Amino acid sequence: MALSIFKCIYCNKEYDIQEIRYRCECGDLLEVIHDLSQSIPNPNDWKKSLDGQMADIAFRRYQAVLFPSLPEDKLITLFEGDTPLYDVTHSIPRFKSIKLKHEGLNPTLSFKDRGMVAGVSWANHLGCENVICASTGDTSAAMAAYAAAAPNMKGIVLLPKGKISPEQLAQSISFGALTIGIETDFDGCMNLVQELTQKHKIYLLNSMNPVRIEGQKAIGIETLHQLNWQVPDWFVIPVGNAGNISALGKGLRELYELGIIDKLPRLAGIQTEGASPLFESFKNGYTKLVPQKAKPTKASAIQIGDPVSYKKAIRELKHFDGVVEAVSEKELM
Numbered sequence: 001m002a003l004s005i006f007k008c009i010y011c012n013k014e015y016d017i018q019e020i021r022y023r024c025e026c027g028d029l030l031e032v033i034h035d036l037s038q039s040i041p042n043p044n045d046w047k048k049s050l051d052g053q054m055a056d057i058a059f060r061r062y063q064a065v066l067f068p069s070l071p072e073d074k075l076i077t078l079f080e081g082d083t084p085l086y087d088v089t090h091s092i093p094r095f096k097s098i099k100l101k102h103e104g105l106n107p108t109l110s111f112k113d114r115g116m117v118a119g120v121s122w123a124n125h126l127g128c129e130n131v132i133c134a135s136t137g138d139t140s141a142a143m144a145a146y147a148a149a150a151p152n153m154k155g156i157v158l159l160p161k162g163k164i165s166p167e168q169l170a171q172s173i174s175f176g177a178l179t180i181g182i183e184t185d186f187d188g189c190m191n192l193v194q195e196l197t198q199k200h201k202i203y204l205l206n207s208m209n210p211v212r213i214e215g216q217k218a219i220g221i222e223t224l225h226q227l228n229w230q231v232p233d234w235f236v237i238p239v240g241n242a243g244n245i246s247a248l249g250k251g252l253r254e255l256y257e258l259g260i261i262d263k264l265p266r267l268a269g270i271q272t273e274g275a276s277p278l279f280e281s282f283k284n285g286y287t288k289l290v291p292q293k294a295k296p297t298k299a300s301a302i303q304i305g306d307p308v309s310y311k312k313a314i315r316e317l318k319h320f321d322g323v324v325e326a327v328s329e330k331e332l333m
Ligand SMILES: [Zn+2]
Pocket: 008, 009, 010, 011, 012, 013, 024, 025, 026, 027, 028
C-alpha cells in the first residue's frame, strides 16, 4: 500500500493522501492510515534511536509514526511539544502516582499547536496559499501562528461577531490572519468555512480535517517516552470536540501494534455537567449521540454539545475499556 492513505471510518472507502479531502463521499469522517511497516521497519531500533534525538523537535522525533508522508522540507514548526510532565502525587495522595502534562506550555498556549504542525505543514506541502478555520479561540490562535511561519501562506479566521473576547482575538490578528467577524454563531461560521473550501482552493483546518489528529498523537507518544515506555494504568483527558481523545487512542494503538509498548492503558474522558453529550452516550452504552445545547463553563474550550469526532472517540473508548465522566464547575476548579 501507499505510505499513507485516507480511509473512511464508516464505509472503509480509501482515498489518495495527496487529494484535498476532509470527508468521505458517504459523508462520514476520514482518518489517515499509515503503513508503519514501511516507515518503521524495525520498531526496536526505532525505539532505541529516540533517546538520541532529544535535541530535535517532538514532531520530527516521532514523525515516522505521526505522519511519515510529510516531506522534511515542508515542515512548519514553532518548536512545539516536549511539554513537562509534573508529578503531583503529593497533592493527591490517594493515588499511588499521578502526573500532569502541561500542554499550555506550547507556543500559542494550547495543545492545538500539535495538530497545526501537521495540518499547516501538509497545507504547505499541497501548495495551499490560504488556510481557514472557524473558531472561538485556541484553534484560530494556533492556525494563525503556524500560517504566519509558513512561506507564502495566509490564514483566514471566521469568528462569531461580538462573542469573542479581546484576548482570543489578539493572537489571530497579531499573527496577521484575515480575521472576520460574522453575524452568526460558531456553527454558522463553520458552514461558511465548508462552503468557501468547496468553492476555492482554501485549505480547511478545523478538526474534521483528519491530518490534524495525526499531529495530536504526539501528546500520548511523548508522554510514554517521558515515562520510559512504562504504560500507566490510566490516561485522563478532557473531551470537547473529541479530537484529542481520538488522537490519543490512535497513537497508543499504533505503538502497541508496533510492539513499542506491551500493554494498553485505560482511557477516561472528562466533560463538564453542562456539556456532556459523550458522557450521556457512555451511560447508554454508546447507542446514540444526542446533541446538546452546551452551557457556559469555566472550561470554555470543551463547551461543545455536538462533538465532531464523536465516532472516532467512542471507537477508542471501546478499544481501551474507557470511561467518561462529567464534573461540576466546583469539581472543575
Ligand atoms: Zn464512507
